[in-house]
Amino acid sequence: MDGGALIGREAELAAMYAAVDDIAARGAVLVAVGEPGIGKSSLLQAAGTHARGGDCLVLEATGVESEVGLPFAGLHQLLRPVLPQLDAIPPAQQRALRCAFGIEDGPVRSLFLTALATLSLISEVAVARPVVIAIDDLQWLDEPTHEVLAFLARRIDSDPIVILGACRTGYPGSVLGVRLDVNGLDEADARRLLLRHARALSVVDQEAVLTQAAGNPLALVELAAAVPNGSPTADPAFIPLSARLERAFAARITELPPRTRDATLVAAVDPEGETPEILAATAVLAGEPVTLDALEPAAVAGLIEFDLVRVRFRHPLIRSAIVQSETGGRHRAAHAALAAVLEKDPYRRTWHRAQSIVGPDDEIADELELSHVASIRRGAVTTAIAALERSAQLAADGATRGRRLLMAAEHAFGLGRADIVDRLITAASVTPLSDLDQARMEWLREIFSDGVPGDDERILELSRIARESARAGDTDLALNLLLGAALRCWWANPGAEARARVASVTLGLPDVRDDPRYVATLAVAEPIRQARTVLDILSKVSAETVPNGDALRLFGAAAHAVGDQPRALEFLERSEKLLRYRGRLALLSQVLAMQGVVRLDLGDWTGSDSATEEARRLATDTGQPIWSIGPLVNEARSAALRGDSERALRLAALSEQMPALRPLNLFLACAQLARGFAFITAGRHAEAFDALRRVFDPADPCHHPREQLCGVMFVAEAGAYGDRRADARRIIARMEDLARITPAPLLEVQLRYARAVLADDDEAEALFRAGLATDLSRWPWVKARLQFAYGTWLRRHRRVTESREPLRQALDVFRLIGARTWAENAQTELRAAGDRTATSPSVSPERLTPQEQQIARMAAEGMSNREIGQQLFLSPRTVGSHLYRIFPKLDITSRNQLAARLS
Structure with missing residues (x-):
């Protein structure tokens, strides 16, 4: 319908036209939301016509309710006009789309690689002409397509791409972008x-x-x-309005000739809508040849539009009316007819066969179970879940039903869908499960929550089930269960018995020492007492020889848990590269979250900020709430160390909102550390000590046995300068006892600082010198802190000339890493020592946002906008937009000046 012919939709049209008219300047996402028949489709059609008049390429797709279970059906419909341009994007991304659409055989390595390929393809197309994507009936899109669109919607701010959608009220499609409510006419x-x-x-x-x-x-x-x-x-x-409309359409349907009714019924249950397929299936249903003439009466009645290629319903309610007007037997017959003509498409054939029967059928149930493997290979996990669930319904044997339901639940866990997992586990729990399937169900109940909350009894129970699984010969399941139990120990702070039991059962497993889950379980369950074993195992693993990004993630997590930050960074950097390449964004977010903490400890604060910001964004994108808290807390710690105390305290309080609901001691400890750091940089040492001491008190909810290692030099400093020296010494004495149990490098280097700043004057200098004589090349932040404390000690003992060199060295590092408060303190000390050369630091890249820092570093290394975009899951134009803002911030005018400026 022509936009000018729409009555009473001036405001809605103006909003859509404005988004299209502004397309050259910025991308936009606008979703019209309203009840069926309210005019959403007409608005999309008018906006599409307007866009074509402005020389935009319009890509269109319509969700179909019966198509929800078919993976990437909506995306294929959307991208079909531009598939000839696939060669413009990287080969791995080309393959991802071809495999997703069944054009090429092979697995889809990840849904997010397919999403990235979609972004790349549309961005390439948009270089020549702005692109408007128009999606009708968003609520009926298959879930993989919906996920791809959501990925796209979050990344087109700087591209000439506009997404316009229409969604029924009460469905989640409206979350893609700005909601445009479409109400009834006055x-x-x-x-x-x-x-x-x-x-x-x-x-x-x-x-x-x-x-x-x-x-x-x-x-x-x-x-x-x-x-x-x-x-x-x-x-x-x-009667609801949609029902009345369906009845109005149904009145026309009943008047159609028999063959036309057959054809429209087949079209209504066939998601593809391909004319030859519909006619072939109609012939099977009717038992006689059928031609295009059979469709003509439905077109004359205003129900459908068709050509030699496709059959389209004029409105979704017409499809619904046809389905509602026919009996269940007729529905099943139409599905059976489609199955009969789909011999070259095994998955769809099996799917239609499954819809054509009532009651158990083991043959079709077995086919459905096999078909779910093909769905997983295509990255269509929701389709695989539906296939397994239907397969379970058709199975005659109760144990088989339970096994298939648990398989479906495992896939739902991979999607982060707690609601589906709970529903499937509940259904499986009333079937006669085998002992191993019972153990698998316990693991699913456990692992979905990332191991929270961390009550002792649950950990002991999981350890028992793991031991029984191992005795039954399933060590793989046992490792999964133990890793789940260990995560409970990590996030929370259970008793010593629970931690020891997890470690004991893990150590007793046969032939698993080389499995990364083994070392990770020991590390996160018992980061102090198992540190020697863990470090011994890790010392024999080279990050460069491990080809699996997930294995590297677990090795990195293990090294981080036992406080070997330099080794952790080696594993995590390598893991990041492999996970980026494979587009595994959920695991990548976890790796980046750990990297953010590790880099902060090591003094790479710019890298920490970049990793933390991206980790939080990806954790949100991939639906991992636990993994979005960690980056928030690390951001609080970073702000505190940089001297932004107000922001640090605000973020620390914000991060505690979820731990307040569940006892996640890890985050409570991290938030408390951020408070302590903030008070120290603000010069409020007594308050800092009171905040930090809680992390070291086993009776306090903020205590965490591993996180206390991060606060050792800070609690020592707070005690030394906050008139709490004796209390601080008692805490450090306990840490010395821990150091005899664990060789954690993080604890060792911080104790060197703590010993010196808390020592009496007659011992302090020797301890400062001993600390600085240690190889701290991988710990520049700790070394600079030690140099600053030593220089300050020397000046206050009237050894002014000697104090200048360590103070200058500390100042250089503080400036380099962006520790502004510490740099100002070092300058103050140097001026007091008579050094007039200490000036304010020049402009540094700290002024850039974390993502800008990331892009600037990559550009400085010679990467193109396209290459940077592939690494960060952004379009090349978005990268270019960031660089446009970066140059003036760094006071440069060209790309080739970046390296020098950043150095």
Whole structure:
């Protein structure tokens, strides 16, 4: 319909036209939301016409309810016009899309690689012409397509790409972007529309239609058309509007010739909508040859549009009306007919066969179970879940039903869908599960929560089930269960018995020492007592020889847990590269979150900020709430160390909102550390000590045995300068005892600082010198802190000349890493020592946002915008937009100046 012909939609059209008209300057996402028939489709059509008039390429797709279970069906529909341009994107991304669409055989390595490929393809197309994506009936899109669109919507701010959608009220499609509510027409506009289409109606009938339509444009038109078949006043007022519309369409359907009814029924249950396929299946259903002529009466009745390629329903309610008007037996017969003509598409054939039967059927159930493997290979996990669930329903054997439900639950866990996992586990729990499947169900209940909360009894129970699984020969399941139990120990702070039990059962497993889950379980369950074993195992693993990004993630987590930050960074950097390449964003977010902490400890604060910011964004994108808290807490710690105390305290409080609901001691400890750091940089040492001491107190909810290692030099400093020296010494004495148990490098280097700053004057210098004589090349932040403390000690003992060199060295590092408060303190000390050369630091890249820092570093290394975009899951144009903002911030004018400026 022409945009000018839409009555009463001036505001909605203006919003959509504005998004299209501004496309050259910025991307946008706008979703029209309203009840069926309210005019959403007409708005999309008008916006599409407007966009074409502005020389935009319009890519269109429509969600179909029966298509929800078919992976990437909507995406294929959307991208079909631009698939000839696939060669413009990297080969791995080309393959991802071809495999997703079944054009090429092979697994889809990840949904997010497919999403990145979609972003790359549309961005390439948009270089020549702006692209408007118009998606009708978002609520009926298959889930993989919906995920890809969500990925795209978050990344087109700087691209000439606009996404326009239409979604029914009450469905989640509206979360893609700005919501545009489409309400009923007011009385005057409703009357204008009715008179345009049904001026010949009597006044009584007009009033009846206006009353029942309640401002719904489609209802006004279709109910008016139904009047000759019976007055609309016969419809009960309590019938929902969509039902009344379906009845209006159904009146036309009943008048169609038999073969036309057969054809429209097949089209209604066939998501693909391909004309030759529909005619072939209709011939099977009818038992006689069928031609295009069979579709013509439905087109004349205004129900469908068709050509030699596709059959399209004029409105989703028409499809629904056809389905509702036929019996269950007819539905099943239509599905069986489609299955009969789909011999070259095994998955769809099996899917339609499964819809064509009632009651158990083990043959089809087995086929469905096998078909889920193909769905997983294509990255269509939700489709695999549906196939397994239907397969379970068709199975005659109860144990088989339970096994398939648990398989489906495992895939749902991979999607982060707690609701589906709970539903499937509940269904499986009433089936006669085998002992191993019972253990698998316990693991699913456990691992979905990332190991929270951490009560002792649950950890002991999981350890028992793991031991029994190992005895039954399933060490793989045992390792999964133990890793789940260990995560409970990590996030929370259970008793010593629970930690020891997890470690004991893990150590007793046969032939698993080389499995990364083994070392990770020991590390996160017992980071102090198992540190020697863990470090011994890790010392024999080279990051460069491990080809698996997930294995490297676990090795990195193990090294981080036992406080070997330099080794952790080696594993995590390598893991990041492999996970980026494979597009595994969920695991990548976890790796980046750990990297953020590790880099902060090591003094790479710019790298820490970049990793932390991206980790939080990806954790949100991939639905991992636990992994979005860690980056938030690390951001608080970073702000505190940089001297932004107000922001640090605000973020620390924000991060505690979830731990307040569940006992996640890890985050409580991290938040408390951030508070302590903030008070130290603000010069409030007594308050800092009171905040930090809680992390070291086993009776305090903020205590965490591993995280206390991060606060050792800070609690020592707070005690030394906050008149709490004796209390601080008692804490450090306990840490010395721990150091005899664990060789954690993080604890060792911080103790060197703590010993010196808390020592009496007659011992302090020797301890400072001993600390600085240690190889701290991988710990520049700790070394600079030690140099600063030593220089300060020397000046205050009137050894002014000697104090200048360590203070200068500390100042250089503080400036380099962006520790502004510490740099200012070092300058103050140097001036007090008579050094007039200490000046304010020059402009540094700290002024850039974390993502800008990341992009600037990559550009400085010579990477192109396209290469940077592939690494950060951004379009090349978005990268270019960031660089446009970066240059003036760094006071440079070209790309080749970046390396020098950043150095």
